[in-house]
Amino acid sequence: GRDGGSGSGSAGSPRGFHSRGFQRLASPKGTRGFQSTASPNGRGVPESAAPDETDTAPPPPPYIPAIKVDDFDYPLPAASIALRPHFPRDAARLLVWRSNDNGTVIDSTFSEAVSHVPSGALLVMNDSRVIAARLPAYKKGSGGKAEVMLLSPLEPASDPETALAASSGEAVWTCMIGGRKIGVGDLLVSDTVGTAGKALGVVLTAEVLTKDRSDATVRLSWKCAVPGNQPSQELLGSVLESLGRVPLPPYMKREADEEDLASYQTAHSSSVQRGSVAAPTAGLHFSPTLVSKLTSAPVNASVALLTLHVGAGTFRPVVAEDAARHSMHAERIQASLDTLRAVRAAVARGAPIIPVGTTSVRTLESLYWWGARLILKDVSLSEPHVTIGQWDAFRLTDQVGGFGGLPSAAEALAAVEQWALALREGAGTQGGSEAQLFGWTGMMIVPGYRFALCDFLFTNTHQPRSTLLMLVSALVGSEKTLFNIYAHALEKDYRFLSYGDGCLFQCHPSARLGPLPRAE
Numbered sequence: 001g002r003d004g005g006s007g008s009g010s011a012g013s014p015r016g017f018h019s020r021g022f023q024r025l026a027s028p029k030g031t032r033g034f035q036s037t038a039s040p041n042g043r044g045v046p047e048s049a050a051p052d053e054t055d056t057a058p059p060p061p062p063y064i065p066a067i068k069v070d071d072f073d074y075p076l077p078a079a080s081i082a083l084r085p086h087f088p089r090d091a092a093r094l095l096v097w098r099s100n101d102n103g104t105v106i107d108s109t110f111s112e113a114v115s116h117v118p119s120g121a122l123l124v125m126n127d128s129r130v131i132a133a134r135l136p137a138y139k140k141g142s143g144g145k146a147e148v149m150l151l152s153p154l155e156p157a158s159d160p161e162t163a164l165a166a167s168s169g170e171a172v173w174t175c176m177i178g179g180r181k182i183g184v185g186d187l188l189v190s191d192t193v194g195t196a197g198k199a200l201g202v203v204l205t206a207e208v209l210t211k212d213r214s215d216a217t218v219r220l221s222w223k224c225a226v227p228g229n230q231p232s233q234e235l236l237g238s239v240l241e242s243l244g245r246v247p248l249p250p251y252m253k254r255e256a257d258e259e260d261l262a263s264y265q266t267a268h269s270s271s272v273q274r275g276s277v278a279a280p281t282a283g284l285h286f287s288p289t290l291v292s293k294l295t296s297a298p299v300n301a302s303v304a305l306l307t308l309h310v311g312a313g314t315f316r317p318v319v320a321e322d323a324a325r326h327s328m329h330a331e332r333i334q335a336s337l338d339t340l341r342a343v344r345a346a347v348a349r350g351a352p353i354i355p356v357g358t359t360s361v362r363t364l365e366s367l368y369w370w371g372a373r374l375i376l377k378d379v380s381l382s383e384p385h386v387t388i389g390q391w392d393a394f395r396l397t398d399q400v401g402g403f404g405g406l407p408s409a410a411e412a413l414a415a416v417e418q419w420a421l422a423l424r425e426g427a428g429t430q431g432g433s434e435a436q437l438f439g440w441t442g443m444m445i446v447p448g449y450r451f452a453l454c455d456f457l458f459t460n461t462h463q464p465r466s467t468l469l470m471l472v473s474a475l476v477g478s479e480k481t482l483f484n485i486y487a488h489a490l491e492k493d494y495r496f497l498s499y500g501d502g503c504l505f506q507c508h509p510s511a512r513l514g515p516l517p518r519a520e
Contacts, residue, residue, distance in 0.1 A: 060324035063398035064391050065448040067323035072473065073464045074483055082495035083252050085263040089287040093501040095489055099477065099508040105488050110285045114293050116504055117301055117354065118456070122346040123294065124339075124364060125356045126280040127305040129269040131164070131237075132194050132244025133277040137206065139179065140187040146179030148188055148206050148218060149247065150240075151277055151311045152332065159438075160275025160309055160332070164237035171220040171236050176312070177211065184208050188218070190243050191225065195256045200242040201225045202232050237274065247277050249498055251463075263499075267291075268305065275309035275332065281460045281498045282357030301354075304342040307334040308359040313442055318465055323446055326467070328390045330440035333363045337420060337435050340367070343453060344413045350515075352455040358468050361454050361475075366441040368452040369393050371412025374419055376400065381419060382426075386439025393443060397450075409452045409514055445471040447478060450513035457505050461486065461496045477508035 086092040089110070096106040096116045108116060117123075133150040153163030155172035163171060182188070188206040193199050203225050206218040222239050223229045232239070246256035246264050256264070266283035268291070294301045312329035320326045343364065346353050355361040366388040373379045376396060379387070389395075400406055407415070420437045444467055457475055462468040473479040485503070494501045 057325060060322075061391070061395070063394045064324045065394065065446055067446050067470065069318050069321055069323055069326075069465050071479055072466070072469050074486060076464060076496060077490070080490055080494070080496045081251060082497060082500035083254065084259075085284060085499040086501075087263075088289075089267065089285050090290040092285045093494055094285075095485065095494060095501065095503045097476065097485055097503065098506045100506065103481065105485060107492055110290060110502065113290060113504070114299050117294055117299050118352045119299050119301075120349075121299070121301045121352040121354050121456070122342060123291075123301050123303045123354050123356060124343070124360045125266070125268050125283055125286070125303060125305055126308050126359045126363070127266075127268055127270040127273050128276040128280060128307050128309050128359075129271065129274045130246065130265055130276045130279050130310075131160070131274050132196065132240045132246055134245040134247045135188075135190040135204065135206070135240075135243060136192055136245065137179075137188040137190040139182060140189050140205070142181075144180060144182075146177065146182060146188045148190070149176040149178070149277065150244075151175050151329075152275075152309070154217065158332065161272055164235065164240070164274055166220075166236045167233075168223070168231055169219070169221045172209065172217060173220065174215070174217050175206075176214045177208070177216045177218075178214065182208065182211070184211055192243065194240075194242055194244045195246045195258070195261060196241050197258070198242045200232075200234055200238065202234055202239055202242055203229075204239055204243055249278070251497070252499075270305075270307075273307050273309075273334075275307075276311075278310045278315055279498065280308070280310060280357045280359045282360075282458045282502055284499070285458075285502050286356065302342065302346075304339040306336075306339050306360065306363050307438075308332070308363045308441070310359060314359065314468070316467075318467060323444070323467075323470060326444070328442040328444045328467070330387075330442040331362075332438065333366060333386065333441050334436050334438040335363065335367065337417065337437070340413065340417055340420070340437070343367070344410070344417070347409045347413065347453070353453050354456040354458065355454055356458045358457075358459055358471050361451075361457060361471065362441055362443055362445065364453040365393070365445070365451065366439075366443055367416055368409055368412045369396070369443065370419075370439070371415040372396055372407050374415040375407045375411060381422065384423060386437060386441070388439075388441040388443045390442045390444045393445075393449060403450055403513060406513065412452070445474050447474045449474045449511065451475065451507050451511055452513045455507055457507070458502060459505065460498065460502050461489065461494070461500055463497060472505065475507050475511055476505055477510055481508075 092110050094108045094110045135148040137146045137148055139146050151174045153173050156166050156170045157163050186208045191203045202222050204222040206220055209217045222232050224232050246260045248256045264279050267288055309332045311331045313331040318326045369388050369392055370386045473482045476482050
């Protein structure tokens with residue numbers, strides 16, 4: 001029920017909906033359902049920022065699944081979209097679906113998650129922290145309105161935490177720019193007080209270095225507003241806290257306020273892992289109290305942290321008709337040897353691995369495929385960073401003649417650890433179990449994918465026609481199954497999207513790479 005009492009139903013035929021689930025929308029621009037100006041997966045980029053993808057490119061390789069984006073459309077009423085978060089965090093509702101229980105849907109709450117998480121499970125959480133990346137601005141000279149949405153740093157370092165310590169003039173970032181008639185060489189000025197309300201008396205200027213439609217690179221510099229426009233000694237992180245705004249998804253149709261400063265961060269986000277430009281929203285439900293319950297008897301789960309800095313790869317709109325023609329942007333990932341070894345130990349003992357959020361899934365699966373690349377000699381052992389391309393999983397599967405030719409999860413993770421230790425030894429650094437391995441992933445998960453390191457998944461609901469919807473459809477076995485689950489959620493008045501309720505899904509046996517976990 002609405003107040004969190006247990007309930008159940010079949011995902012195959014939710015009451016009040018056609019037995020085949022949602023009816024497909026006739027057109028992505030049709031009037032049925034919710035038509036938003038947000039990105040299709042609700043992560044905070046205006047629709048105008050979408051790349052102009054066409055069918056003029058050469059045909060994709062045959063190993064990429066033929067996925068029609070229209071098949072991932074469904075009607076989402078505006079009234080079902082949450083505009084404010086739950087308080088407390090774990091008061092959110094939790095929809096539980098297990099593939100080994102005839103697809104039964106259970107209506108619960110996050111506060112009751114201890115009843116649904118398998119004992120001895122490993123919870124894997126993304127500890128990236130959201131930055132105030134949205135900078136309202138005006139074009140110097142004309143005064144025209146503009147907006148700069150910072151995505152990822154290029155200079156003085158690609159590591160966001162290092163880049164946020166930059167001084168004026170040192171910072172070059174990729175970004176998305178909104179506004180009319182903005183080109184290379186233009187100066188965009190931001191001087192308004194941001195969400196945090198911290199007035200540093202600083203004026204920031206973004207010089208446009210390159211621009212392709214809305215995609216751009218800018219050099220950031222900042223000066224004291226008074227006296228005399230003297231160079232400011234503030235570091236970039238402080239400047240963004242002063243001028244930047246929390247990058248709420250546009251479909252919320254409101255400015256971020258002081259409440260969002262806390263509620264749009266996960267409780268486990270790290271102050272030394274700043275860098276996301278949208279929240280890993282599944283983690284928003286996990287209060288310290290809930291995590292304490294899950295890691296205590298009788299569940300006795302353990303927790304491992306890793307990092308994916310959410311960027312355009314997660315929220316880039318899908319405007320192509322075929323998923324194969326959508327371009328994923330790479331996002332920075334990071335994991336410690338401690339985390340890698342915790343995942344290896346869970347695999348060895350057959351414990352269920354439960355990523356919290358799609359960003360955690362993509363990071364874990366990227367580590368598996370990095371190990372596969374190393375074993376299959378698809379990359380040099382001297383390569384210093386993890387690098388996973390959009391379709392590497394499907395390319396390598398095709399290369400070895402099918403799933404049976406791929407290394408096991410245990411073999412792949414062992415290869416990753418050996419590679420990381422060899423790199424550390426070669427660099428002459430000692431480090432420890434907290435030593436970090438990092439890199440970039442652009443992997444896209446669609447139906448037909450097999451999951452190596454995901455037995456269950458905590459996730460929020462996702463917007464129509466999004467890459468995240470495709471990922472979750474792959475996990476539960478098909479988009480039809482997912483749409484039936486979503487139909488149940490709408491019928492039961494679940495709140496959707498970033499500030500909405502969450503789900504716990506079991507990976508369908510047909511979507512698994514390797515044996516089922518022993519612990520249930």
